[in-house]
Amino acid sequence: MRGGVAKALVALLLFVACERASGGDAARREGASLEGVSEDAASAGGDALRGALLAVRFECARCHTRDGLTPALPEKNCAQCHAQIARGELDVGADAATRAEWRARTRSYLNVPSLTHVGARLRRAALAAMLREPHDLRPHLDETMPRLRVSPAEAADLAAWLAPDAEARAPQLPHDAATLARGRALVDSLGCGNCHERGGDRLPAQALAVPLTPDVFARAFALAPDLAEVRTRVRRDHLVPWLLDPRSLDPRTTMPALLRTRADAEAVAAWLLYAPVAPRALRVVPARLPLLTRRVTFAEVQARVFGRSCWHCHAEPDFARGDGGPGNTGGFGFAGRGLSLISASAARSGARGDDGVRRSVLVSRTSAAPRLVEVLLARQREEAGEASELRGMPLGLRALGAEDVQLVESWIASGAGD
Ligand code: HEC
Ligand code: HEC
Numbered sequence: 001m002r003g004g005v006a007k008a009l010v011a012l013l014l015f016v017a018c019e020r021a022s023g024g025d026a027a028r029r030e031g032a033s034l035e036g037v038s039e040d041a042a043s044a045g046g047d048a049l050r051g052a053l054l055a056v057r058f059e060c061a062r063c064h065t066r067d068g069l070t071p072a073l074p075e076k077n078c079a080q081c082h083a084q085i086a087r088g089e090l091d092v093g094a095d096a097a098t099r100a101e102w103r104a105r106t107r108s109y110l111n112v113p114s115l116t117h118v119g120a121r122l123r124r125a126a127l128a129a130m131l132r133e134p135h136d137l138r139p140h141l142d143e144t145m146p147r148l149r150v151s152p153a154e155a156a157d158l159a160a161w162l163a164p165d166a167e168a169r170a171p172q173l174p175h176d177a178a179t180l181a182r183g184r185a186l187v188d189s190l191g192c193g194n195c196h197e198r199g200g201d202r203l204p205a206q207a208l209a210v211p212l213t214p215d216v217f218a219r220a221f222a223l224a225p226d227l228a229e230v231r232t233r234v235r236r237d238h239l240v241p242w243l244l245d246p247r248s249l250d251p252r253t254t255m256p257a258l259l260r261t262r263a264d265a266e267a268v269a270a271w272l273l274y275a276p277v278a279p280r281a282l283r284v285v286p287a288r289l290p291l292l293t294r295r296v297t298f299a300e301v302q303a304r305v306f307g308r309s310c311w312h313c314h315a316e317p318d319f320a321r322g323d324g325g326p327g328n329t330g331g332f333g334f335a336g337r338g339l340s341l342i343s344a345s346a347a348r349s350g351a352r353g354d355d356g357v358r359r360s361v362l363v364s365r366t367s368a369a370p371r372l373v374e375v376l377l378a379r380q381r382e383e384a385g386e387a388s389e390l391r392g393m394p395l396g397l398r399a400l401g402a403e404d405v406q407l408v409e410s411w412i413a414s415g416a417g418d
């Protein structure tokens with residue numbers, strides 16, 4: 001990152017730190033308000049009240065909004081700050097060129113699903129499973145849910161908080177061959193494929209009967225889930241109502257109401273639930289490239305990798321008045337690892353393990369690759385559906401390509417200098 005931009009970013013983060021000092025601090029730290037948590041929910045597998053408290057501990061509000069959940073402080077709010085930058089609303093005295101540069105570079109967390117109404121659409125068990133083992137669910141969204149350290153009991157509590165009402169029994173829909181064919185024909189002609197895919201099946205993108213503004217369409221496109229998972233994810237009692245009128249279950253959803261009659265909606269629901277799914281081609285782990293034979297400087301690695309993908313999770317506390325990011329000073333429920341990637345010397349000073357002891361990330365621990373490279377390779381494997389104990393980096397973001405990994409590896413091999 002260039003010096004001018006760095007200075008402006010410090011100013012920006014100090015600005016938000018000052019802004020929030022103006023009030024409501026203590027109340028915000030107290031945590032989420034518990035409105036909307038029903039007694040029923042507490043008894044039905046998982047405890048919604050405990051879930052609400054866990055949502056505060058895991059800092060879900062740094063990325064998500066939910067009615068009744070106190071928003072994260074501005075300097076910690078990944079989604080809010082990025083959205084403000086994208087809308088050009090963050091005027092903190094940085095010059096126009098710097099702001100334009102930020103805007104051009106900020107891609108992540110511009111579209112994050114709201115958690116307010118997820119319980120009306122998604123099953124509690126699916127929510128718990130997703131929190132334990134997040135995977136790439138939205139084909140048009142680069143970000144995924146980060147892999148947090150959530151135990152099975154904690155996942156059940158969080159799921160009970162997200163989906164407080166029990167799912168009602170729903171009668172099985174007729175799903176003979178003729179019904180499935182009719183469902184598929186409706187999906188094709190109504191243009192569900194403008195937003196959705198289903199496993200390996202790209203659905204046709206017929207013109208939509210409901211006009212959407214470009215902004216709304218862009219958000220809907222990004223947030224549309226893979227329909228291959230409807231059978232495990234979506235509440236059976238609410239699938240047909242969702243198709244008939246998504247807004248009756250989630251007033252803020254961008255999915256348009258396209259189905260006109262219950263009979264049509266039932267045929268589409270039957271197709272979603274019972275038609276065979278073509279498997280999606282898994283992303284392949286890219287082949288590792290040989291080390292570069294030239295010396296690689298920190299500035300290069302910073303410009304292409306650390307200053308792009310690792311930003312704000314492995315920063316310096318000075319940048320944000322005590323918040324060095326979840327990968328440095330801790331956050332998202334993780335203890336502080338103390339790993340800053342803001343300079344070569346910071347990177348050389350390593351990270352703290354579970355035992356609190358600092359170890360180098362430039363040497364290998366369990367495989368032939370240095371720790372810093374191991375985590376990058378682990379993320380590539382996660383994207384290919386092979387999650388392991390080791391959490392892949394960048395956490396919840398697109399894996400680096402082979403050339404970027406090669407650059408990091410070559411920087412380490414050439415002495416990890418400045
Ligand atoms: C670093 C940002 C980040 C944090 C922190 C985070 N999430 Fe997410 N979450 C995302 C993103 C991005 C998605 C959308 C990606 C996807 O669905 O594949 C997502 C998806 C979800 C979904 C799926 C919603 C849907 O409509 O499909 C749920 C539920 C969820 N998160 C719950 C939580 C909970 C509970 C926490 C706290 C324990 C949490 N998230 C913390 C970024 C985050
Ligand atoms: C106070 C505002 C602010 C907050 C809070 C913030 N960011 Fe950023 N973020 C920025 C700016 C500005 C840039 C662009 C800086 C640049 O590229 O020089 C950026 C860029 C990034 C990038 C690289 C570009 C991209 O969008 O992928 C990542 C990754 C990132 N931030 C992650 C995070 C995460 C994770 C959090 C929460 C832990 C977070 N940010 C919180 C302002 C913020």
Ligand code: HEC
Nearest residue numbers: 190191192194195220221223224225230233253254255258
């Ligand atoms: C303009 C984009 C768009 C179109 C067109 C669209 N959807 Fe959606 N759909 C979404 C979004 C976005 C969501 C996720 C809910 C949210 O984030 O508000 C969704 C969610 C769903 C879900 C719940 C899936 C899950 O795993 O959460 C189903 C089922 C669904 N859509 C079916 C359909 C069908 C069938 C059609 C065609 C009749 C269709 N959608 C057309 C955007 C769209």
Ligand code: HEC
Nearest residue numbers: 309310313326327334337351361371372375391393394395
């Ligand atoms: C969204 C936040 C986030 C992003 C982005 C991110 N990290 Fe991390 N990183 C973390 C967290 C949180 C941990 C601690 C994980 C744990 O305790 O299991 C961590 C741990 C690590 C570790 C392991 C330290 C150890 O010794 O166990 C390394 C190495 C690392 N990150 C490197 C990177 C690199 C390189 C990037 C960019 C390519 C990156 N991270 C991007 C949040 C992030």
